[in-house]
Amino acid sequence: MRKKLLFIMQSLQGGGAERVTLDVIKHLDKSLFEPTILVVNYFGELVSTVPKDIKVIPVLREREKSYFHFFKVIRTVLKAAKQSDLIIGTLEMTPTYLASIVSVLTKKPAIGWVHIDVKQYPKINAPIHRYLTRKLYKRLKVVIAVSDGAKKSFEEMFPNLQVRVKRIYNPIRIEEISHLFLEQHDLEEVNEPIILGIGRLTAAKGFDNLIKAHKYLLDQKIPNQLIILGEGDQRASLETLIAELQVQKSVRLKGFVNNPYKYLRTANVFVLSSRYEGFSLVVAEALAAGIPVVSTNCQSGPAEILEDGKYGLLSPQDDYKALGNRIHETIMSDSEQNKHERILRANDFSLQKIIPEYEYLFRTILEETPS
Numbered sequence: 001m002r003k004k005l006l007f008i009m010q011s012l013q014g015g016g017a018e019r020v021t022l023d024v025i026k027h028l029d030k031s032l033f034e035p036t037i038l039v040v041n042y043f044g045e046l047v048s049t050v051p052k053d054i055k056v057i058p059v060l061r062e063r064e065k066s067y068f069h070f071f072k073v074i075r076t077v078l079k080a081a082k083q084s085d086l087i088i089g090t091l092e093m094t095p096t097y098l099a100s101i102v103s104v105l106t107k108k109p110a111i112g113w114v115h116i117d118v119k120q121y122p123k124i125n126a127p128i129h130r131y132l133t134r135k136l137y138k139r140l141k142v143v144i145a146v147s148d149g150a151k152k153s154f155e156e157m158f159p160n161l162q163v164r165v166k167r168i169y170n171p172i173r174i175e176e177i178s179h180l181f182l183e184q185h186d187l188e189e190v191n192e193p194i195i196l197g198i199g200r201l202t203a204a205k206g207f208d209n210l211i212k213a214h215k216y217l218l219d220q221k222i223p224n225q226l227i228i229l230g231e232g233d234q235r236a237s238l239e240t241l242i243a244e245l246q247v248q249k250s251v252r253l254k255g256f257v258n259n260p261y262k263y264l265r266t267a268n269v270f271v272l273s274s275r276y277e278g279f280s281l282v283v284a285e286a287l288a289a290g291i292p293v294v295s296t297n298c299q300s301g302p303a304e305i306l307e308d309g310k311y312g313l314l315s316p317q318d319d320y321k322a323l324g325n326r327i328h329e330t331i332m333s334d335s336e337q338n339k340h341e342r343i344l345r346a347n348d349f350s351l352q353k354i355i356p357e358y359e360y361l362f363r364t365i366l367e368e369t370p371s
Helices: 016-027 066-082 094-106 127-139 148-157 174-180 207-219 235-244 281-288 320-333 336-349 351-368
Strands: 003-009 033-041 055-060 086-089 110-114 142-145 165-167 194-198 225-229 251-255 269-272 293-296 313-315
Touching (some): 016 351, 033 066, 055 066, 066 094, 086 094, 094 110, 094 127, 110 351, 142 148, 148 165, 207 320, 269 320, 313 320
Parallel strands (some): 003 033, 003 086, 033 055, 110 142, 142 165, 194 269, 269 293
C-alpha cells in the first residue's frame, strides 16, 4: 500500500525552497508514496507548475494572515493530517509549526525542513519564533537541513533542542535544465560580457552589491552588461540605485521568468551576491549548465557546492569591489576544462542521486512509527 505524505507549504512563490519541494514531490516513486500538498496561502508564480495528478489543498488567500485565521488553518491541516501517514513541514516556521502541532494531535510522525542559515535569518531570530521553534521542533522525528552549514547553524542556534538533524542536499533537474537551456531567449546580441543574477529581489540576495560591482567594473573601463531575473519587494529601491549610479542602459531587471535557464546560456558568468543562504539552488544549476560562477562566501551553502572555490571563486560578503574583481578574473580566465569540471560537480546534486535519500528517510521514519 502506498504511504500518504502531506507536504505543508506556506505558498507557491517562485523561491528556491518552493521549487525544491515541488521537484521532490514530482520525482518521488509514486508506487511507494502518494503525496498531497497543503498550501497555507494559495498564490504564487509556481501555481501553474504543480502536476495535475497531485492533490492540492488551498487554505487562505494571498494576503490573509494565518494567525487571524488560526482555527480555520488548524482545522484544515488537521483534517488532511488524519488522512496521511507522514507530515512534512516544507519551510521554517509556520509550515513546520503546523506539522508539529497536528503530529501531536494525530500521533502521526512529522518532519521539518531548514532551507536557510537560521542564525542569519531575521524572522526566526525574533523571540516568538525562537520560543516556538524550541517548543514545537522537539516534537518532530527529524529536521532536514539543505547543507552542512545550515545544519550547523540550526544546531548552534538551538543547542538544547533534542531533535535529529539530517543533511540532504537540494536536488537539481539536470536533464530538464539541459533542454530548457536551449530555448529561445529575448535578448539582443551584445558585445560586452553578460553578468547574470537570479533570485527574489530581497535584501538577503544582495543585488544592491551586484549592481555596485557592475558599476565598479564600468568605472575600471571593463565593459559589461548586468541582467537580474526575479521579483520582490526590493524592486523599487534597486531601480532607485540603478538611477543614482546612472547604469540604466546596462542593467536590466527582467522580473520573474518561467525559464531562467535560457538566459544562463547568454551569460559569461553567473553571480550569487547573497548575504546569507542555506544551499543556493541556482549555484548548483549554473554549474549544471556549465556556466562560470562567482559567489559571496556565505556561512552556509555556496562554499559547500563550490568546494571552497574549486568550482567557482568566492568573494567576501558586502564588498562590491572584491566581487567585481572576482567577476572580472572569472570572465578572463575561464576554460573548457573548467566547464567540464563544473558539469561533473553538478551531478553530485542530481535528482537520481538525491531523491533516493528523501525516499529512504521517509520509509525509515514510517517503519519506526507504530501503526
